[in-house]
Amino acid sequence: MKKALVIILLAVLALPVLLPFLWTLSTSLKPLTEVNRYPPEWFSENMSLNPYGDMFFYLPFATYALNSLIVASAATILTLLVGSLAAFAFARFHFSGKQIFLLVFLLSQMLPGASVIIPLFQFLRDTGLYDTHIGLILVHTAVLLPFVIWLMYGFFLGIPGEVEDAALIDGCSRLGALRRVILPLALPGIGATALFAFLGSWSEFFFALILTSSDATRTIPVGIGLFVGEYQDVWNQMSAAAVLFSLPPLALFIIMRRTFVTGLSAGAIK
Amino acid sequence: MMNLHSLALCALVALSCTPKSDVVEIHDWNFGGMPKMIEFLRERVESFERTHPGVRVVQSQKSWNMIREILYADFSAGAGPDVINVHANYAAEFGGAGHYYPLNKFPDFEEVRSWYVPHFIESTMYKGNTYGLPCSAIAFVLVCNKELFDREGVVPPRTWSEFREVARRLTKDTDGDGVVDQYGLVLLGGDRGGFAYRLAPFMLKAGANILSDDMTKVEFNSPRAVAAVKLFADMYQVDHSITPGFLAYTLSEINDLFSSNKVAMSIEGPWFRALVKDKSPGKDLYAVPVPVPDDRIDQYDTAPTLQDMVMYSINAHSKHVNEAWELVKHLRNVESDMAWLSTDMGAIATTMGALNSPEAKNVRDLPMYINELKHARPWPSHPKIIAIANNVIAPYGQKAISGELSPQEAMDRAAEEAREIIEGKQ
Amino acid sequence: MRKSTPYLLLGPALLFTAFVLGYPLLQNLINSFRDVSLLRADSEWIGLRNYTQVFGDDLFWLTFRNTAVYAVVGTVFALLIGLGLAILLNMKIGRISNVAAALYTIPWVISPVVAGFAWKWLLNDNFGIVNYWLSSAGITRGGISWLGNPQTALLCVIVARVWQFYPFAMIMFLAGLQAIPREQYEAASVDGATAFRRFFHITLPNLRAITSVLLVLGVIWSFNDFNMVFVMTRGGPINASMVLPVLVREYSFVHFDLGRGSALSIIVFTLLLVLSVVYLRAASRREPT
Numbered sequence: 001m002k003k004a005l006v007i008i009l010l011a012v013l014a015l016p017v018l019l020p021f022l023w024t025l026s027t028s029l030k031p032l033t034e035v036n037r038y039p040p041e042w043f044s045e046n047m048s049l050n051p052y053g054d055m056f057f058y059l060p061f062a063t064y065a066l067n068s069l070i071v072a073s074a075a076t077i078l079t080l081l082v083g084s085l086a087a088f089a090f091a092r093f094h095f096s097g098k099q100i101f102l103l104v105f106l107l108s109q110m111l112p113g114a115s116v117i118i119p120l121f122q123f124l125r126d127t128g129l130y131d132t133h134i135g136l137i138l139v140h141t142a143v144l145l146p147f148v149i150w151l152m153y154g155f156f157l158g159i160p161g162e163v164e165d166a167a168l169i170d171g172c173s174r175l176g177a178l179r180r181v182i183l184p185l186a187l188p189g190i191g192a193t194a195l196f197a198f199l200g201s202w203s204e205f206f207f208a209l210i211l212t213s214s215d216a217t218r219t220i221p222v223g224i225g226l227f228v229g230e231y232q233d234v235w236n237q238m239s240a241a242a243v244l245f246s247l248p249p250l251a252l253f254i255i256m257r258r259t260f261v262t263g264l265s266a267g268a269i270k
Numbered sequence: 271m272m273n274l275h276s277l278a279l280c281a282l283v284a285l286s287c288t289p290k291s292d293v294v295e296i297h298d299w300n301f302g303g304m305p306k307m308i309e310f311l312r313e314r315v316e317s318f319e320r321t322h323p324g325v326r327v328v329q330s331q332k333s334w335n336m337i338r339e340i341l342y343a344d345f346s347a348g349a350g351p352d353v354i355n356v357h358a359n360y361a362a363e364f365g366g367a368g369h370y371y372p373l374n375k376f377p378d379f380e381e382v383r384s385w386y387v388p389h390f391i392e393s394t395m396y397k398g399n400t401y402g403l404p405c406s407a408i409a410f411v412l413v414c415n416k417e418l419f420d421r422e423g424v425v426p427p428r429t430w431s432e433f434r435e436v437a438r439r440l441t442k443d444t445d446g447d448g449v450v451d452q453y454g455l456v457l458l459g460g461d462r463g464g465f466a467y468r469l470a471p472f473m474l475k476a477g478a479n480i481l482s483d484d485m486t487k488v489e490f491n492s493p494r495a496v497a498a499v500k501l502f503a504d505m506y507q508v509d510h511s512i513t514p515g516f517l518a519y520t521l522s523e524i525n526d527l528f529s530s531n532k533v534a535m536s537i538e539g540p541w542f543r544a545l546v547k548d549k550s551p552g553k554d555l556y557a558v559p560v561p562v563p564d565d566r567i568d569q570y571d572t573a574p575t576l577q578d579m580v581m582y583s584i585n586a587h588s589k590h591v592n593e594a595w596e597l598v599k600h601l602r603n604v605e606s607d608m609a610w611l612s613t614d615m616g617a618i619a620t621t622m623g624a625l626n627s628p629e630a631k632n633v634r635d636l637p638m639y640i641n642e643l644k645h646a647r648p649w650p651s652h653p654k655i656i657a658i659a660n661n662v663i664a665p666y667g668q669k670a671i672s673g674e675l676s677p678q679e680a681m682d683r684a685a686e687e688a689r690e691i692i693e694g695k696q
Numbered sequence: 697m698r699k700s701t702p703y704l705l706l707g708p709a710l711l712f713t714a715f716v717l718g719y720p721l722l723q724n725l726i727n728s729f730r731d732v733s734l735l736r737a738d739s740e741w742i743g744l745r746n747y748t749q750v751f752g753d754d755l756f757w758l759t760f761r762n763t764a765v766y767a768v769v770g771t772v773f774a775l776l777i778g779l780g781l782a783i784l785l786n787m788k789i790g791r792i793s794n795v796a797a798a799l800y801t802i803p804w805v806i807s808p809v810v811a812g813f814a815w816k817w818l819l820n821d822n823f824g825i826v827n828y829w830l831s832s833a834g835i836t837r838g839g840i841s842w843l844g845n846p847q848t849a850l851l852c853v854i855v856a857r858v859w860q861f862y863p864f865a866m867i868m869f870l871a872g873l874q875a876i877p878r879e880q881y882e883a884a885s886v887d888g889a890t891a892f893r894r895f896f897h898i899t900l901p902n903l904r905a906i907t908s909v910l911l912v913l914g915v916i917w918s919f920n921d922f923n924m925v926f927v928m929t930r931g932g933p934i935n936a937s938m939v940l941p942v943l944v945r946e947y948s949f950v951h952f953d954l955g956r957g958s959a960l961s962i963i964v965f966t967l968l969l970v971l972s973v974v975y976l977r978a979a980s981r982r983e984p985t
Contacts, residue, residue: 006787010796013781017800020814020859023825027817032549036526039832040825059331086709093702101706103976108717110972112920114944115961118954119723120716142716145709203807205923206941210949214297215330221809225927235817242813246806253805254798449831459844459933515821515841517933518849523822532822661951668934672846 021246028052028239035235052244055237059223060215065244068219070133071208072201075140079148079197080190082141087152088182092164109146113206124211131212136219139211140201147200148193155189156182195256199249220245295326296590296597297351306548307615311601318600325593352588353597355405358394358579362651365401371584372399376595385604385621393648394581402581403602406610406617408539409642410471410576414556418452418534426558428570430501433561437511440534454511456533457502459668460520466659468537469667471560471576472498474647480663481650488688490663491681497563499670499677507673517668525549539578540639541616557635559642577646579620611636618643658688721965727958739955746959755935755943756960762850763919763939770857771914775907777858778865783899785866786873797870804863812927815856819843843929846936853925853937860924861917865910872906873899912975916968940964 026042027035028051034044055061089095090102120139121130129135159182167181183190205221212218224241300311308331315327330351356364364370373379379400383391386404394402412433414426418440427433437454444452458464470480478495481488489495506512513519513533525542527533529550536542537560546553562573582602584594600606604623611619611629618639619625630636649655662684670680728746732739750756781800785793803811818824821841830836842852880898889897922941925931931938931946938946940960948957 003788003790006784007792010784010792013784014796014799017803017859019825020811020818021802021806023818024810024814036530036823038530038823038828040823040828082708082712085705089702089705093705095702098702101710104713105709106976107969107972108713110916110920110968110975111717111721112941112961112964112968113922114920114941114957115724115965116717116720117944118727118948118957118961119720122723123720138712139716142712145712149709199805199807203809205807205809205926210945221807221923224813225809225923238813239817242810246810249805249807250802253801513841515844517846518821518841518844518929523820527822530822657951665934672934674934 024239024242027236028243030236032234032236051234051236051240055234055240059241061220061223061241061244063215064218064220064223067133067217068202068221068245071136071140071219072198074133074137075144075201076194076197078137078141079144080194083145083148083193084152084190086145087149087156090149090153091156092161105146105149109150113143117207117210120207121210131214131217133217136208136211136217139207140204143204143207144197144200148197151193151196152186152189155186155193158189159185191256195252198252202249293324293326294590294593295328296353296588296593297328297330298353298597299330299332299351299355301332301355306544306613307617310609310613310615314601314606315597318597321600322593322596325596327597350585350587352585352590352594353582354585355580355582356402357656358402358404358581359649359651359655360583361394361396361401361581363653363656364583365396365399366653369586370401371586371588371591371594372401373403373584373595373598374400382599385602385623387620387622387625389644390579390620393577393579394583396651402583403598404620405580405582405602406540407620407639407643408541408578408580408618409639409646410467410537410539410560410578411557411638411642412560413528413536413538413542414558415528415531415534416554416556418531419556426556427561428558429564429567430561431564434501434505434509434511437505437535438509441509441511450510451532453513453533454509455505455535456513456519456524456527457516457537457671458519458521458524459517460523462660462664463656464521465664465667467576467578469499469502469663470649470659471537472501474576475560475562475566475573477563477566477573481652481655485650485652486692488685488692490688491678491685494563496677496681499667499681502671503673503677506671512671517672521545528555529553539616540618540635543634544614544616547614557638559638571641572645574645574647575642577643577648579648580617652692654691658691662687662691724958724961727955728962730955732954732958733952742955746955747963749956750959750963755938758935759938759940759943762937765850766854766857766921766925766939767915767918770854770861770918771911773854773858774862774914775865775910777862778867778910779869779903781862781866782869782873785870797867800866801863803859804861808860808921808923809927811856811860812924815852815859816843816928819852844933846933849929849933849937853928853939856924856928857918857921861914865914868906868910869903872903876902909975912971916971916975919964919968919971 029047029049030044031046031048031050034041034046037044086105090098124130124135124139129138163181163185167176172180203221204219205225208219208222209225212222220241224238224245298315300308312329315329319325319327350369361370365372373382376382382403383400387407390404390407391400394400394404412426419426422439424436424439427436440452440454441450442452443450458468473480473490473495476494476498478492478498479489480495481490502512506516513527519527524533524536524538525545526549528536528542529546543555543557546555559570559573560575562570566573582598584591584598588594602621604621607619607621607624608627608629609615610617611624611627611633618636619630624630625636625640649659652658666675666680666684666687669675670677674680675683727739729741729743730739731742731745785797785800787793818826819842821827821844824842826842827836827840830840840848842848876899880902881894884894884898920941921939922945925937925939926942926945929937931942941964944957944961944964947960948954
């Protein structure tokens with residue numbers, strides 16, 4: 001009985017939660033002439049997948065999608081590489097200045113984008129990295145780094161030292177132990193971290209907005225965000241873009257849900 | 271581990287390499303534009319590429335309401351496109367700062383200049399140099415929803431009193447549920463640049479100036495100009511005939527409202543008819559001059575409205591100015607211009623060849639626009655005028671209309687800030 | 697093992713942080729004392745004038761107030777909702793809780809830009825479904841312009857923020873709930889405690905550390921939240937929903953006054969630094985020594 005009640009409650013609460021997304025989905029299937037109807041309708045007569053195709057004509061969304069994919073993938077790989085090394089150092093070594101360095105990374109996580117954007121803009125401009133893929137990738141990597149280090153630090157701490165010691169006794173070098181023993185154990189943690197990093201870069205808007213400007217480097221969030229409220233709003237195409245944009249993170253999340261939750265719990269409980 | 275590392279490194283290096291080619295590539299940024307216009311421009315660019323092998327044009331669409339920020343950010347980075355279409359009043363700011371190429375330097379300029387209505391191409395000049403070829407002439411007018419007007423049995427207003435009265439009558443509850451769902455007037459509040467362009471025509475029709483003729487004094491807080499602001503303030507706060515949500519409205523929302531008969535009037539330019547046609551084919555509207563104050567009714571046909579001009583300019587830092595010039599001429603010759611007449615793209619032709627052609631007589635509202643353009647005045651060509659319009663006149667105008675400040679107070683404070691900007695204190 | 701190994705491992709990360717975050721922060725500090733403009737190449741030292749201009753600007757105080765309200769109210773409600781849902785999901789109802797958990801996380805997974813866009817469309821005063829339902833239910837008369845009215849704009853942005861952030865809190869709370877040792881509950885039942893007392897005397901105290909971490913993190917992240925507000929309102933109407941990150945962009949890229957933008961961002965950073973110290977205290981309290 002209590003179980004049924006809880007289920008019903010969950011189902012009811014799910015509606016307002018999903019409403020914005022479902023309404024966007026509904027809008028993305030309508031032709032432009034049926035988008036502005038009052039009273040609003042969930043289903044109009046001529047719904048189709050046309051907006052999903054049309055949107056590639058109005059704005060170069062294929063390019064935007066490719067850019068988002070390139071930047072997010074590269075940034076994820078890079079930040080995992082760099083961050084894992086640093087996290088391993090924190091988790092397994094004692095060295096002077098450790099606390100200070102930890103603090104530095106922790107604090108840089110709190111850094112508002114607003115505090116660095118202007119000099120960063122000037123820096124990228126002066127080094128020729130403004131409006132390039134690399135410029136944005138490097139910035140995303142650095143921005144994601146503190147969070148990645150924090151997460152991976154937690155995971156490495158969660159792996160008992162005995163496992164490693166056993167490998168060392170068997171003759172492995174420290175780094176060899178890292179590669180052969182620890183990494184496999186940390187895989188779920190790496191998976192969760194990779195997901196976070198990818199999501200973070202995929203949906204990043206602020207830096208992408210200011211540090212790129214041409215269509216050749218523009219990412220999807222900027223494409224969507226800038227054209228909201230433009231000269232001619234094509235709400236249905238914009239909705240289609242928003243839906244498509246949400247699919248990769250959603251897919252990734254569904255696939256990796258369990259790793260995701262264990263990842264977060266490890267971080268929370270440490 | 272090491273392999274991953276080097277793989278990542280290679281990927282990064284690969285991304286940074288771009289192929290070199292012998293083809294000259296010029297970048298054309300198009301600001302704003304409806305789908306039909308964008309398509310037309312693409313075709314036009316293609317025909318250019320066919321007749322100019324060795325030149326490739328990369329077109330991008332950009333957001334009209336962020337035009338200034340984008341341009342400055344890119345110009346300061348030494349980047350930016352080769353060709354752009356912008357407001358003519360950027361000639362003062364960007365041309366004066368050396369960002370636009372003075373077209374009068376090209377050997378065939380005099381001939382090209384003769385294509386255009388003299389007073390149009392004058393508006394792209396600053397301190398003796400011409401910074402753009404006129405693309406589309408704009409005069410701000412009053413558009414009236416034909417269906418709502420006919421239904422109520424009213425005609426488009428000519429004076430401010432009539433304007434207020436008509437707006438009042440057309441604000442009503444149409445379905446009897448006790449809630450007003452139709453409004454007399456809508457204002458473009460969600461776009462700061464656009465908002466100032468809706469206030470200025472009324473100020474100009476009242477005979478007020480924005481700046482003094484020598485551009486040293488601020489005059490938009492004169493009694494006549496403040497009266498224009500007060501007109502809107504009264505309509506909003508007393509008559510409630512202006513849509514309540516106007517502060518967030520963008521052009522597309524105004525289009526939605528107009529097309530669905532929720533609003534009867536708006537202050538717009540030649541684009542509006544095409545915009546509405548795209549959204550609601552068959553929807554008709556009246557386009558008439560902006561109303562004048564009651565005591566100026568005798569000057570109805572000659573009082574100035576706000577003029578704006580879109581022009582094609584060339585980036586002074588471009589590495590391919592000659593090719594850019596060829597492209598600009600191709601996009602702006604009489605042949606291109608004629609397209610404005612044959613399809614409703616919401617642009618008014620600027621070449622004499624097009625305007626004097628037999629087809630011109632058949633275009634709706636063209637005679638009215640041409641008359642308005644004869645007397646219209648653009649924003650003063652001060653380099654800081656855009657900053658003043660967008661960041662001072664617009665916000666204070668909004669405060670006055672919404673009731674946060676009185677019209678006089680708002681305009682006085684705005685004038686104060688504008689003065690500081692002109693004198694370089696900000 | 698060489699003594700330099702840890703430093704080598706840390707090296708790349710430090711390099712990145714130094715170049716992309718450290719150096720700009722420093723440059724920002726310098727810029728804030730200069731008259732730097734996006735329009736000119738030169739700049740001159742003007743001491744504290746940028747700061748006095750910012751503190752003397754009414755818009756700054758309005759923005760600060762807006763941001764504080766946005767951060768605190770948004771975070772508190774997100775936490776409340778997250779906790780409530782986590783409790784529901786933690787009850788023994790079988791596999792369906794996994795499905796539900798996934799569904800409830802959607803707002804967070806779909807990114808703030810999409811969230812902002814979706815809410816903007818939902819709240820459209822003439823065609824949005826929210827207005828339609830409200831007026832059909834008789835709660836309001838006619839279409840309210842949620843995003844066009846200075847009185848309601850901030851509220852709407854906060855609602856969108858709560859919607860977007862609660863899943864993060866929910867998942868953290870869920871993990872926290874699942875980590876509470878069974879024995880504590882069993883002991884309490886043996887002692888005859890009601891569900892009510894169990895909640896207040898076992899559940900909540902166990903979640904205290906997570907709650908404080910979530911609160912501080914939520915507030916800090918809210919202060920940095922540019923995306924959603926920018927997409928929904930750009931800070932309008934008439935600055936009713938202007939928040940600090942959007943104001944920095946406005947000073948820098950709309951008014952082209954980089955000096956003032958830098959001063960403002962240093963002010964924000966200092967504020968967050970203080971909050972971060974609070975966070976560190978809260979975090980260290982739960983860390984096993």
